[in-house]
Amino acid sequence: MPSPFGKTPSSxxxxxxxxxxxxxxxxxxxxxxxxxxxxxxNIARRALNPPL
Structure with missing residues (x-):
């Protein structure tokens, strides 16, 4: 079931x-x-592309 926030739950x-x-x-x-x-x-991706 999709998340109401538009993202797939992490599990x-x-x-x-x-x-x-x-x-x-x-x-x-x-x-x-x-x-x-x-x-x-995921850590490396976030470090290279921090959220705005």
């Missing part, structure tokens, strides 16, 4: 990203590694 976004990367949801270590990678990518 749905994370789940979709894990699926797109072909992660096995039963492999806890793989899930945690990819979540760390996604978080690092």
């Amino acid at each position: 749905s976004r994370s789940s979709a990203e894990l699926q797109a990367r072909g992660i096995d949801f039963t492999d806890k270590d793989a899930v945690e590694d990819v979540i760390r990678q996604i978080n690092a990518e």
